Amino acid sequence: MLRLSATWLVAVVLIVAVGGVFFFCEYLIYFPTILKCAWPKIGNVRAVEGSEEVRAMVLSDTHLLGAVGGHWFDKLRREWQMERAFQTALWLLRPHIVFILGDIFDEGKWSSQKHWEDDVRRFHRMFRHSTDTELVVLVGNHDIGFHYEMDWFKLQRFEKVFNASTTRIVTKKGVNFLLLNSVALHGDGCPICQSVEKELIRLSRELNCSLQVGQALSRKPHYPLYRVSDAGCTGQDAAPPEERHLLFREKYDVLSKEASQRLLQLFKPRLILSGHTHSGCEVLHENKYPEVSVPSFSWRNRNNPSIILASVSPVTYSLSKCFLPEESTVISVYCSAGACLLLLFLAHCLWMKGLLQCLSLCLLGKHKSL
Incomplete structure (x- = not known):
């Protein structure tokens, strides 16, 4: 007994x-980790009459695995991690708006319609949100392909799912967020490139008036603006030391120098947020335009994913980084x-x-x- x-x-x-x-x-x-995070404080958010602070949560490169290259257990594991982290962050932090800076899917550039619909269904389940939070999604090279793979069918398929143009302005509580289809900023005169170029010129003219009354402009492409490498990047989510000195390729790893200069001249943004490199970095362009590269949100790409928390008003902004549990x-x-x-x-x-x-x-x- x-x-x-x-x-x-x-x-x-x-x-x-x-x-x-x-x-x-x-x-x-996920709870004790995200509870350590807090929205950064900013100055007087009522400097512009009728304005108030916008709490924006920014993440990037979710890379939902597809049917071709994704192992079922890897897919299950990574999607569960991202879903739990996202849902916990929404519940604890309650952002007004969430931006995902491209490469939503890993195989969007070649997936069949059936596989595309399955990927989209899983995305909407993972990143479900209440009506109090707006979710804004940007396009990346894995969603529609690099420039040589991009076509109207894949671009319009993406735009239809997320019910918005891939190059547009989103305004929240008096703050303008410019979203760019950086895959189309190749500068070779392709039909999609010409369409995006015309749209950027139109948006630039529209923004001139709003910028004159002090409205902040935050620019969000998938590709970072031109920089030679990540050699100047530091922090625990920067690229590994052995990779920081690898030279970036224009129009592949970063935007071309010409496209970057043109965007800065057209929009003069107060803040630039980008993805694509899967690592964190802070760069100051022309000594006055700050850019923050947002690391990948997927544990498949990083041991220590993180999200950016941005408190933004029409006159100023402040950023903090929220690290998630390490694998x-x-x-x-x-x-x-x-x-x-x-x-x-x-x-x-x-x-x-x-x-x-x-x-x-x-x-x-x-x-x-x-």
Whole structure:
């Protein structure tokens, strides 16, 4: 009876411990991490009559895996991580608007219509949100292909799903956010490039009036503006040291120098937010135009994803970075818990073996006395 009770007790402890570790690593771990984050403070947000602070959450490069190159377990794991992190951040931080800076899908550039619809369905499930929060999605090279792969069908398919042009202005509480289809800023006169170029000129003229009354302009492309490399980037989410000095290729890793200069001249943005590199970086263009590269939101691309929290008013802004649980930490918790449970199981086995030996000796002694 003692042996049976001990075995059941150990079994219950093991089951509860395994469930507890799994629940912590796959659900609870996001809460204490995101609770450490806070919206940055800015100055007087009512400097412009009728204006108020906009809380904008910015993430990038989710790369939802597709049917061709995505292993089912990798897909399940990464999508669960992003869904839990996003939903927890929405619940705790309550942003007014969320921007995802391109490369929403990993295989949008070649996916069939059936696979595209499946990817879209999974995206809407993962990034569901209330009507109090506006979700704005930009296009990236993995969504419609690099310049040589891009065509009207893939571009319009993307625009139809997200119900908006890929080059446009979103205005929130008096703040203008310019969204760019940077894949089309190739400068070779292709039909899509010409269309985007005309739209940029029109938007630039429209913005002149609003900028004169102090409305902030934040520009968000997928590609970063031209820079030689990430050599000047620092911080825990910067590119690894061995990659920082690799030279960027124009029109592939970053925008061309000409396109970058033209955009700065047309819009003179107060802040530029970009993705694509999967790593964090801060650059000051022409000593007056700050650019922040937003790291990938997927744990498939980084051990330590993060999101940008921006408090923006028509006259100023402030940024902070919110780091998410590290993959290495989750793996360490699983390994440590597994080792402890294994030791507990082995200790139980040894204890049961000793108990059986003791009972055998007792029975043998009684037998001899008889």
